[in-house]
Amino acid sequence: MSTIDSTYPDRDAVEASYHEHVDAGRVDTWKLADMQLVMGEREGPRFSDAFTGKWYLNCHCNGGVFNLGHRNPRVIAAVREAMDHIDIGNHHLVSTHRARAAEKLVESTGGDLPCVVFGTTGGEAIDLAIKAARHATGRDGIVSVEGAYHGHTGLALATGEAKFRDPFRHVVPGFIQVPYNDLGAMGSAIDDSTAAVILEAIPATLGFPMPEPGYLAQVQSLCRERGALLIVDEVQTGLGRTGSVWYHHQESVDPDMLVAGKGLGGGIYPIAATLMTADVHRFTSEEPFSHVSTFGGSELGCVAASTVLDIVTDLVFLERVKEVGVRIGDGLAGGPFEIRRRGMLTGLKFEQTTGGMTAMKALFDRGIYSFFAGNDPSVLQFKPSLIVSDDDIDWLISTVRETLW
Numbered sequence: 001m002s003t004i005d006s007t008y009p010d011r012d013a014v015e016a017s018y019h020e021h022v023d024a025g026r027v028d029t030w031k032l033a034d035m036q037l038v039m040g041e042r043e044g045p046r047f048s049d050a051f052t053g054k055w056y057l058n059c060h061c062n063g064g065v066f067n068l069g070h071r072n073p074r075v076i077a078a079v080r081e082a083m084d085h086i087d088i089g090n091h092h093l094v095s096t097h098r099a100r101a102a103e104k105l106v107e108s109t110g111g112d113l114p115c116v117v118f119g120t121t122g123g124e125a126i127d128l129a130i131k132a133a134r135h136a137t138g139r140d141g142i143v144s145v146e147g148a149y150h151g152h153t154g155l156a157l158a159t160g161e162a163k164f165r166d167p168f169r170h171v172v173p174g175f176i177q178v179p180y181n182d183l184g185a186m187g188s189a190i191d192d193s194t195a196a197v198i199l200e201a202i203p204a205t206l207g208f209p210m211p212e213p214g215y216l217a218q219v220q221s222l223c224r225e226r227g228a229l230l231i232v233d234e235v236q237t238g239l240g241r242t243g244s245v246w247y248h249h250q251e252s253v254d255p256d257m258l259v260a261g262k263g264l265g266g267g268i269y270p271i272a273a274t275l276m277t278a279d280v281h282r283f284t285s286e287e288p289f290s291h292v293s294t295f296g297g298s299e300l301g302c303v304a305a306s307t308v309l310d311i312v313t314d315l316v317f318l319e320r321v322k323e324v325g326v327r328i329g330d331g332l333a334g335g336p337f338e339i340r341r342r343g344m345l346t347g348l349k350f351e352q353t354t355g356g357m358t359a360m361k362a363l364f365d366r367g368i369y370s371f372f373a374g375n376d377p378s379v380l381q382f383k384p385s386l387i388v389s390d391d392d393i394d395w396l397i398s399t400v401r402e403t404l405w
């Protein structure tokens with residue numbers, strides 16, 4: 001079977017259909033930027049354009065969906081085997097596959113967060129985290145960070161930027177935003193009406209500004225002092241990207257809730273999860289069936305997630321991520337940008353306000369697919385898959401140096 005639907009003989013044909021039926025703005029934007037692309041073959045750290053056959057090293061990875069590369073053979077084998085026997089299952093019933101994936105997630109936190117609610121997308125898992133925080137605390141207030149991004153679903157959208165909310169007349173009371181790394185502002189925002197503070201461990205869409213030393217731990221102390229919960233969003237930073245399974249472990253933070261998505265399905269089957277303390281999870285017994293997600297924690301998704309967790313909790317795997325991260329950092333040192341890096345999560349911050357956009361296009365032309373940070377386009381998000389070979393890294397570093405220096 002071809003990697004594309006052969007109804008469309010060329011790029012113009014599929015773009016015309018897409019423009020009419022799916023998303024006119026995207027088609028126009030990529031045309032204007034001269035970055036037209038239809039994904040064709042995908043293998044390991046690379047994918048090709050279906051119409052030119054040009055290969056790209058994927059340094060965007062959909063924010064982490066392809067952490068384990070495209071079509072990871074272990075994930076495919078597990079899901080393929082499972083498809084001979086099971087399907088998505090029934091979300092109302094008990095499931096061995098769901099129990100197993102939950103146990104593996106819990107183990108990955110060292111047992112700190114013993115309960116899991118599965119979802120399909122990061123946004124859904126964030127919505128659930130906010131609902132659960134409100135139930136557990138009996139409070140409504142949610143504090144998030146300016147420029148952070150937690151998704152485009154109902155409550156997740158309310159934590160984010162006005163530019164994503166206003167066009168849809170999305171007005172939800174109870175949400176406030178404070179500047180990142182500003183403990184004073186955070187301290188003023190959390191009060192006895194605050195149900196939770198929600199933070200990305202490192203805010204991706206803001207361009208990976210690193211937390212100041214102790215910032216996350218101090219936010220946690222403020223939450224504890226004032227009876228609010230701390231939700232850490234590791235949709236982008238989690239699952240090995242920073243050299244540990246979860247980034248918050250490197251910051252000695254002990255959140256009440258943790259959100260995982262993107263890479264959890266290994267790029268093969270969508271799944272997301274909200275991990276939480278037993279106290280927060282008590283809504284499942286107090287209000288049975290109060291939260292439902294037909295596809296959340298589908299059995300096939302759980303098979304994919306269990307396989308992903310087996311891979312990313314392996315210490316040899318994590319050591320390799322750290323080692324490659326250092327090589328990327330060393331290889332890109334001295335360039336016309338500031339390097340923001342933890343493990344293989346890297347942001348390149350340029351002085352020009354749209355420097356990340358310009359770099360994206362320059363690298364695109366050389367066969368590197370990366371993406372600028374949506375809420376700070378001076379930053380290029382630079383996230384190769386975690387399974388890149390030494391040769392891939394050598395090529396990547398030399399190509400970036402030839403292109404951006």
Ligand SMILES: Cc1ncc(COP(=O)(O)O)c(C=O)c1O
Pocket residue numbers: 063120121122123124126149150151152200204233234235236261262
């Ligand atoms: C940090 C973070 N949280 C949540 C989300 C929402 O995930 P989804 O698009 O799967 O709803 C995203 C998506 O980009 C994200 O980057």
